[in-house]
Amino acid sequence: MAPSSSSSWLRLRVLVLVACLLPSFIQCKIRIYKFNVMVTNTTRLCSTKPAVTVNGLFPGPTIFANEDDHLLVKVVNQVQYNLTIHWHGIKQLRSGWADGPAFITQCPIQPGQTYVYNFTITDQRGTLWWHAHIGWLRATVHGALVILPKLGVPYPFPHPDSEVVIILAEWWKSDIETLINSAMKEGLPFQVSDAYTINGQSRPISNCSSEGGFSFPVEPGKKYMLRIINAALNEELFFKIAGHSLTVVEVDATYVKPFKTGTIFITPGQTTNAILEADLGTGNYLMAASPFMAEPVPIDYTAATATVHYSGTQSSAATTLTDLPPRNATPLATAFVDSLKSLNSQRYPARVPLTVDHSLLFTMGLGFNPCATCIHGSRIAAYFNNISFIRPEISLLNAHFFNISGVFADDFPGNPPIRYNYTGEQPTNLRTMEGTRLYRLAFNSTVQLVLQDTAMITPENHPIHLHGMNFFVVGRGLGNFDPEKDPSNFNLVDPVERNTVGVPSGGWVAVRFRADNPGVWFMHCHLESHTLVGLEMAFVVDNGQGPNQSVRPPPRDLPSC
Known part of the structure; x- marks a missing residue:
């Protein structure tokens, strides 16, 4: 087994840099990241608790790459739990050792140990994500993986003026690993989360300066691509912005025929790219993520909310609210799913198997x-x-x-x-x-x-x-x-x-x-x-x-x- 010390990681970085200077590497596309998995005191819902995070962040750091890039991600496990990281949606062609699910493609990274995930992004571009793939650690150990097209290759839709990652998730006030271990041992139902979050924040809470909710500033007349990820553990979600429609252009890092919708439906694990046109000139507008349950249970779920803030608008201006879909709005969810069609263009064909073995x-x-x-x-x-x-x-x-x-x-x-x-x-x-x-x-x-x-x-x-x-x-x-x-x-x-x-x-x-x-x-x-x-x-x-x-x-x- 190769050594996993800091000196070994330094030698690997030097080898990569040397390789990039060789003639065969005129366009070096090797990206190197380091994930320190640690316990961080995290404040949410006006309370502080220790949580397992990557580099002290919730959500974790966003990885940026281009199609065909090669990624090296060194994961250092500094917590008491066994750990793995899954690169959700990466096909891992012939490189299953980097896929991440515990006891499926690898044994866990044990406390105090390290592992370098080593893989190439082949024929993929768009929004994916990464997360822990053991126990319920992915509640706080997750982040975005943004794959840009090859250099010089445009999007198959008008290029947005700017882009932003929107990660939807859940939050528990108590230690989640303790909760699930107790539930499994005693055969009890799993405790539902205490809140939903948008980019790590739940919603504005009165008399709580640390909970103002996520704010997304926009310029009138500009277009923004929202890279939306449902990182929730157990909830399918609706996503919408008051007063605005969204143009869906991609799901799960595959382009789709663009269509407009007032509400996006997204299940845990899925990603959706949508264009927001800031065409209202001024104001504050509510962004919301709320649960979908075809068979609703008698639990009071509060939506996660954020604010789309037009530049020039007074921060004290009232926020325009949005009507949240009913929890059991099955027709709304079905209509969204039925609208999704592959782009199926000459450059991006839909290679559907027509015969079945x-x-x-x-x-x-x-x-x-x-x-x-x-x-x-x-x-x-x-x-x-x-x-x-x-x-x-x-x-x-x-x-x-x-x-x-x-x-x-x-x-x-x-x-x-x-x-x-x-x-x-x-x-x-x-x-x-x-x-x-x-x-x-x-x-x-x-x-x-x-x-x-x-x-x-x-x-x-x-x-x-x-x-x-x-x-x-x-x-x-x-x-x-x-x-x-x-x-x-x-x-x-x-x-x-x-x-x-x-x-x-x-x-x-x-x-x-x-x-x-x-x-x-x-x-x-x-x-x-x-x-x-x-x-x-x-x-x-x-x-x-x-x-x-x-x-x-x-x-x-x-x-x-």
Whole structure:
């Protein structure tokens, strides 16, 4: 294992600088960042508590890069918890060792240790993000990853005058790791957050000088691109600005056909770029993020708010308010999702697989499994095809690369073990199976995957994120997927391309993708309350022909378990 001391990092930086002086590196595009993961006393909601942060910031630092840049990010773990960082939406072509999910592609970075994430951004541009991918640390360990086009390549829409990152998140007053560990041990429901935040601030609070809310200054007549990220742990959100419409131009770092909307719908894990035109001349206007719940629960959720402030307006001027959508505004969310279409231009074509090698149906939902330490003798579980995922003791990618037996099985079922009315009357047995079971794909094979919500315990929305590969959302509906009728309505021309898709409560989503990235790729619900109890699985994609279609060997400083 390579040394991880400061001197080793300095030597690496020197090697990079020397390489950039060589003739073959006329345009050196290597970007180096350092993440110090530390405990910081952070003030929110007029109270101060220690929180795990990167470089003392909440949200964490924004990484800027251009398409085709190579990134080296040294992560130094200075906290008591094991840690990993996931570069959400980066395809990690042949570089799965840098993907980040704990025990999937790497063992965690243990306290006092370091790891250099080493990867190239290939054929991607737009807004992505990074976050911790172990436990619930991503509540405060997250930040934006802005990928600009190659030098000289314009946006496929009028260039904005300025850009701003907008990160939506949640905040807990108590230590979140303590809360979830207690809930898991006792089998109790997870505590909901105390507030939503916009760029780390919740909303103006009277008699609290530290909580004025985020303020976004604009110049009349100028256009601004908002790079919106939903970093919340458990909440799908609406986003809007009083008195203004927004023109959506990109989601999940893929361009879309531009369309105007008054309200953006965004699930945890997703990103949306939208153009704000400051066309009202003067005033203060409320920016708000509020929750969406198809099945609302009786909890009082307060929206996070910020202010769009026109230059020249008195700071004491009244703020124009906006009507927040009802929490269960399903038609509004559906209308937004249905408006998303790939740009599908000559430069940015939609390469939708038209033939399918694997036709899969994954049901998802909640159940109950026995728990000896729990108050009621059981705890909630979540599943794909009735299998609650169990993370191994060494990383799956390591086991796959070195052909280590006994770590996982490659027999994950391509269809539910029992067919029934998934959104109607449910089976009485609420137990799930448990295991570390993967689905194996040949390199370059094509997949159609239908993700079907069930009414087991209760129907729920599920934002599903696939690592390592984007997919095209070719169909969506409520009720049970009909394999005879529904495919005739699939959009195979310009479906939106994403890395995270929201499966509607009591409904289904169909996606297609090509397995052109060898390695082990995690797929999971991006609601941490579901991921933690088993709504996860992984695909193993075999190597193709030749070294350019094979997983690279692991780096020397890869953490060990």
